[in-house]
Amino acid sequence: MLRVLSLLLVVQLCVAQQLEWPKQYTAKGQIILPYGDIVEPFTAYVDMSGKGRSRIDYYGGSAIVLNLGDEGQYGAMFKIVYETTQDFANVMTCFAVPGASGAPVTPQGVLPDISMYKYAADYMYNDVMSEIYISNNAEEEKNNNYTLLVRKDNKNPILFRFVGLDRLFGSHYDEYVIEYSDFETTVDATVFDYAKKFTCKGFPGPGLTLAMTENPMFEFVGAGEYEEKHRSYKVDSDFEEFKGHHSRQYDDEGEEAKRKTHFRHNHRYIHSMNRRDLPYKLRVNHLTDLADGEISRMRGYRHTPDSPRDTLYKPSISDVPEYYNWRLRGAVTPVKDQGICGSCWSFGTVGTLEGSQFIKNGMKNLKAFSEQSLMDCSWGYGNNGCDGGESERAYSWIMENGCIPTEESYGGGRYLMQDGFCNVNKSECGAKISMYMNTLPGNVTSLVMAIAERGPISVAIDASHKSFSFYSHGVYYEPACGNGADDLDHQVLAVGYGTLTPGDPDSEYWYIKNSWSTHWGNDGYVLMSRKNNNCGVATDASFAILN
Template sequence: MTLLWIACCLGIIYLPYSEIEEPFEAWYNATGKESRIDYYNGQVKTFQHAFELQYGIGYKISPETTETEFNVIKCFQVNGTKTTPIYSQPIFPDTSSFKFVGMDHLKGRKCELWRNVTYGGGRKQTFSLWVTDDGDGVEPLRYEMIGVDTLLDSHFDKYYIDYDNFRKDVDPAHFHKPKGMKCVGFPGPGVEHHLLLNPIAELMHKPAHMHGLFNHFKRQHGRTYMGHENEDRRDAFVHNVRFIHSTNRAQSSFRVGMNHLTDYLRNEVQSILGHKPSPGPNGGLPFPAKLYAGVEPPENLDWRLYGAVTPVKDQAICGSCWSFASTGTLEGALFLKTGKLVKLSQQMLMDCTWGFGNNGCDGGEEWRGYEWIKRHGGICTAESYGSYMGENGFCHYNSSEQVAQIENYVNVTSGDAQALRIALFKHGPTAVSMDAMQRSFTFYENGIYYEPKCKNKAEEMNHAVLAVGYGVLQGKPYWLVKNSWSTYWGNAGYFLISTKDNNCGITSDATFVVLK
């Protein structure tokens, strides 16, 4: 089977394990040593010019938004080297090892099925290609890869590419980058550049750059894995990096990026989502809307600027987010009362509130922590109780060292954005819950987060965080929220999230405390 040396087509890349469906348009000229692939309807354009310089040049043209520029089209370039040359990127796999399997039907068309099966390291990879041949050259319909761990009989990878509107006539002008456009080097570490420059290459059975990036990630984060765990971590890393790069090519209102969670398995990410809502009302007071009827909160508010917010912490692999949200609103309330910022103990709430329905690292609710503090006359500081461990511990405390006695706690009217603004304005940082199950949130980096897949009903919330302000950026209103996944996550541990449609449920289950 011989595929055309010069061709162009439309297509969609399907990455089920990365939750991605990405449209592309590709042009390929093997004889001219040039190719071009556009993603998401031309939002991102990549050019591979193997004929330039000794080892080729790759270009990427995409919008860039900074603090001073908004959606400015920029050109980035990478020069090939002897060890990592730039080559024209085929839009089909190398078929030299494929064998004819038989005739098949796909998309209502009769076609040939060709297959290449490889084995290595206890893994089986099956590459399948469906093509038609009308006598004037082979036309691809679908390329699919399925990876199976033969030891565990489980799938570690799957993706496929559907081809459409296949054309044999290619205008040479498509391979030329825009005239007069100045191209600069890629920002950030070089190990990731080739994946950003030519993302489809990894799917054409050229995983070297991805494996190199994983090794760099392990060194960067001081992680060492052996045997099967290394393969599992690498698989998770590959799926997550594919998701990150594809999401950024889609040019949404926020960016995602690699962080310390990039090699986490999905069940590990779920384990740090520890908000466990229970049905029925709690013992909190309703929000006093009439009391604040004439209050007009400012357009922008950031309690960090007033010294009311303690540094970002890391809950580790422990579903203790509820304890961080609880102490966060307490710390803010205590600051408003005394003018002093005191770090309070999350570990104390984890260790001591089991009798009130919380379950330490296995999750809980903020209001149950408030109830315990009300009953027992306060909470210890982090200094007096001891360091946060990221594990359940033995309850121990000296009542003489407790601070922040709670008079009551208030449930902000569910779904009422104005009520939450007033609560933040009048009472300081406020505990909120959200749906953080989406992969886009796991790898949030900056910008205003908006995820249509998010749920927003109170009973569907799974993560507790701390709202510390709100504002408007480029005409889009947002909540300013503190997470507890370390400063390596998000924007130094914080994120902006759109107020539109109560995205991810930020206003669905918010509480603040009133101190004695």
């Protein structure tokens, strides 16, 4: 993704070369965020003359931001994106916010302030003779290093890179790159009239805090006098809000700095993804200050070639309704939080047993069963507590043990978020099972019929993609998802299915209950696309037959 820029800058700074950006330009390129695995293409139209105007199209025009300094007394910002509500889907909509005396809207360029840079050396970059300009400054314990490459012949920009070093902890706290592929010193003035095609409405939220999320280039190259004062305003304020909302208290300044770095990169990723034309949206949640490796510990589905399988499900019904939701029918207990522990398999297992017991009881008397008991007691069947497992091994243990305990009676009703001592002989039996079944692997229709006939079903999915970690709402479809048995890494509960838009197969979904708390997703749930068995929802689905 990122072409490594190896610049040997062990050179003495020379006398500054003359470099000045044009007042008007059109630029194409991409923002590269290595820590977020994001490459975001853009096309920018900039006119810095007078009060100035700018327009930046992201992801081929799926998000368009106009900063018109000549609109009203203090300028105005317009964002044009696809909007989806309860009444319509994917309608291009214009949002607007006027500038104010304390926060006028100014044009947003895509080039850094060249007055901060000094010429360092000539450099051959991708067979193009270029000039290197650098800028370094210190901020408390941080070293901020900026590198700019321009063509030597016409001074057009090639690449702009920032690397932030934390001297105290010896780590990179930030890095981003802007690559410029095309650059012209003219601009078509009619592009600034684009918002006039719409009836624009107000932005959801306060104006000043929109600077980074609605105008993302602002964070990377700044915008005039607001560059130093407000570039990090949104991340700073959102991080403080995040800490308060999730009661975060870090051990020391070093830990807080590390967590804020994770938050910054995840924050950028979330808002960059939301600028794409996707059928779902992301949001900041309780995982946003975690590293990818920490989040991966919550994905504990472990499939092996010798994983047990009992009986293949054969439906006894020939027709099913187009929509089913066992949560609305009362067969699903509230969403729980597994914590930083790979115990997801126990939650998927318990969920299908709870639903089956509810149905067996005549659609009444929903009881919660103990995930902790499965974590503590099913090691002999191949499960490994917080280090992972799968439903089929849990069923085997329940059949041998005789039953699964109720949540209330096992260990005082506590879920420990860690492996514990097996207390199954001191608990009340919640449900007994005689056998378990798997739906036809990879067959979407088989899983649909099982949900309609048998209730909530334990399913394994590929949840390894960052987009899943910060899912908010919409139908989740991840093209990079795998659906083979070896691709799956997380166990969840399929409690229903349906279609958002009748007649549109791309809007067909599974209704999935996760175990990452109600802070995640839509109150702890996600709509996952049924298209092509995306993310493998139908690959390993199982349920048990109760005695």
